[in-house]
Amino acid sequence: MKFNENEVKIKIDKLISNIKKWNIEYYDNDAPSVSDFIYDQALLELEMLEKAFPNLVREDSPTAILGSSVDNRFKKVAHKKPMLSLNKAYSFDDVIKYINNIQKIIKNVEFILFAEPKIDGLSISIIYEKGILVKALTRGNGIIGEDVTHNVLMIDSIPKKIQYENDLEVRGEIYIPKDKFEQLNKMALANNQKLFANARNAASGSLRQLEANISKERGLEAIIYQVVEPLSHNIFDTKTEREFLKNQGFKTQEFFEKITSQEQLKNVIDSFKNIKNNFNYDCDGLVIKYYDFRWYETLGYTAKFPHHSIAFKYEIEKAITKLIDIVASVGRTGRITYNAILEPVELNQTIVSAATLHNYNYIVDNKINIGEDVYVIKAGEIIPRVVAPVFPKEKSYFKIIKQCPNCGNKLQKIDDNVDQFCLNSECSTKKIRAIIHYCSREALNINELGEKQIEKFFNLNILNEIKDIYFLYQKRDFLNSLGKKVEKSTNNLIENIEKSKKCNLFQVIFGLGIKHIGLQSSKVIAKKINKLQDLFGFSYNELINLDDLGEKSAIEIINFVADEKNKKLMVFLDKTLSYNKNESNEKFKNLIFVITGTLSKNRDEYKKIIENSSGKISSSISKNTNYLLCGDNAGSKLEKAIKLGIKVINENEFEELLNN
Template identity: 30%
Template structure:
């Protein structure tokens, strides 16, 4: 995505169309990475790259608050809870932490906290509790009278996932607290992790069994807690350390450190690495010490958490809408290691963008092995000066995909003949169509063969199944690839073996120079997705590497993807016929249910450029049907709050393409919902009214309050301005409430919000006048 660097406009000036386009793309991009990290436990970029995206997003919103929406990832803590587990509300909100990346940022934060405390509590100097930032999964444990009654993930901070049954399998976590005088109710916050040594041992058992090893300890912990079968969680070597308290009744320790001593006495696991210090220099010494020995600890870390220890002082400092002012996370600089750049290849994305990426000699960095790194575009490759065959420095901040910093120039000596300059392809690596810039001046090249390019089709089909679109279980990237391009990973003929013949003879038997004949993909266009049946995918096979004693052999064999392999008797008769796998049956059940998804999700699934959840909700609310959206002119679309000229132009351009129109028509013919049901019982009481909801409401989740406003014709805004009509303030309302009071806006509680929804704004406007 091209970043706008010339639009660093001062607050108060109108955002340019280019900046609006950048902002819309950023919102969708950051939201996608939040889902990948928090809900799917499959991060797509490094922590450092993600932090840069969020930093840019916050900068734009600070300079242009009119662009900020309720959908913005900056308005959320963590990620929305997964629908695979029952939602559960925390008794007290779980906050995120402000991230600090340099000693100067740490000093600024420290001085601000000390100055603020001095202003509110003159003469008091804070003591600081320091603890390692565990790279795991945040958890909240609820004890009543000493009994563990519930465990929940952080989710969006207000609502998490109920994972009680899985957490009960972790030996470190007591089902009943030891000792006496337990509180009537106690929320204990902590981090579940997989110890480093246990992770290595567990991965080795997977390799020995011929299974794919887990990516890193953080993903291992998160994935283990989200197992649907607690017995599988019980097989994982998980641990937990406590790092805080939530709601409590009957327990009032004076400090965080005192609380830890009490919790430890009750049998809860407390980190052995905490420290109490008094000065900034002591904080810095602690940071330096653990940065040097970060790989010699019980668990992976990505930094240090710094907290004011005294609870009364914490309360005085308070919170913003997202983070506490009394705590922050100092992130260590990303690690750097050297490895060999084996190749540079290209990835073709959903919109046709062709992105080079580095193929690396496998190397372990920050606790996990990596083999790929993004290179963004051909200009970045040139700027870094890397050659294929170079030894390169890579940097990694705790996730799976590292960043290539540049070549190790001294290692080139005597190896010049082995090195090769990277030449960006002139044609698409997936379909051989001539590449071209998306628009004049773009450094990113795109494949214009959107309809037939198999790589773009695979990405679009996977996007249809994603949580942000139609949310189709079992339609991930691997399934999309099997449907659209099953031969993509077809190895060379000499690497192919006939598995059955090999098993019978005991030695590898090749499939012949031709191997199996090339497959015709089941899907040549996503238009046919909802017309498929299990019978249509019966013969789809993919290529999998054969392993012996858990080790790869370099030989590949075909394997049915959607159906089971038939079993034969010795006389040649069928003992057990091939049948759809459980995942395949689930896929088709989910495809059927997806037809009834609301219109806004269908719009997202169509992969219209710039049209993400925010714009889709605005469009579906304004028009209610695909037919009306399709008929609207560009000016009319641009006038919709949440759409604007860039998105409006993209929509009109999309519907001018014949195959796009056929796609919509075929989905409609297959029964996909193209019109939202009008609830005649819901009055349009908020036409033209802008409402901002801040804090936690008892009767509404964040999405439910937004839907309640939108379905009544109102605008659910994410930021407060002078044009805001009403602000609804729930528990823990933050800076938005302060801003509403500053502007003299009407502020409603939840009961008054219900009255506004049911009866409209007249009563409150008269009261305000």
């Protein structure tokens, strides 16, 4: 089909407008309204049109500049050297073109490449002066980044001090480990809160917080892979760079390959696809780079990419199925989530019959319609996601839901949030979710009160709010009448509720479900008060001066306490519960523990003991690790600890360490 230039110009303008909008959503707001699939298709179409009509290429085209802007909430700092992204290869033919381009420029030079996993995280640049970490910047627009030093200082795997005393800049990737990401989303799912679309968004959103306590809570980690201006530090190739970084205490890639032939490279790409999901981070491909840094300036750069490296990306596994219906649900905070009901289909060895659609904007921007075939993916996500229609229509015909699907209250948007909210405090689903959160493992840990049981009791009108939990013992006869042979479970329930009355104060603070107050913030607050009612007297200024507590958290606490109903609940809980004294100490202050192997106790019990003793838990061994608590069937962590000379202890030795 032929286009005249006017039609092409209109198409290019539309593509640029969309891509710019999506860049802001993805890079700046960490709330993409379209899938990577849709985004990549649009960018590829724009590149093809610009190649066919070079006279229509705009100076502000996203193909010529990096995607994100700089968040005005953070101090803007210029990068000493531009922080470029990598050009992408989607086939081995694309990789061969990259190799041929290198060999055209540097002829008769030994062909050596280096390949390592491409982490799907957030790029970071870290600056040291005289061995001290002084600044950390996001990529930003590649020229100017955002100063996120306050959050990077919370990441255990990034050394705050190194032995190398010359000024140094290193770059790497910040990510959330898979197990931590799964834990975050499981907690959100249990409370019907907004899920992170993927671990990359979670890492980006966590690092770009004004409040450091949020970054700390979410367990960010970092892998460092680059020394900026390596030749000035007598680093001439990828091998010496890697050794230098490890010696300074940085966490580096465990997998890497030195490649000397195209055949070897093909084998590495093919075989890596089978192991890329074994890492504790999301990996969507390989970074392939020329081995010898002395040729990098000769190879040159574009405005967006260096010529010395390329990112090979594997295609995400997806399934095609029919979208039967779109339904909405309401969470503990009142946020509305749109979900897809699907014809069952197999994906990643599981049967998928439902998937998230995030919010109404996502449905509209992706042109998703009921009754059509759609692509579904499950890449590093706790629940599947609809990414695009197979045969896109001109638009989505799905009408926005205007009333809460539960209580019928009119939905509203808060500030510039893309999400809709039910603000009805009496909405039954919100009340149920609040009770579920209060009883969850991280809060009061009342095992016998699970989601289904709470819903059942709510519908029976015997459990309408948190306070009612502590009067269920008065309903013993009624509970026993609900079925045959239920006396034992009733006794267990009442016994566990009674046991839960003796608890740590931070568990109760967390259980209240105050917006922006996670587990770590709850512990910070608990150290400063003896009972919940002590919060009544705290001013805004006193709250923001607490360690790791920021403006948003302080405002939410003030708002929560100002509600008369919440005040009454806090007074009741202070009277009903018995808070443990000296719930935390500094026995393990400044000590970092890693846990591995099969232990006699639940691993979470050990984590709780360590954290209550002011110690820190890391998911990986590094030079900064103090102890490896090791059980049976330990794997690579034990080997690495021995190599690094890390103290390895068993459970008995841990008890001795705790008690002495």
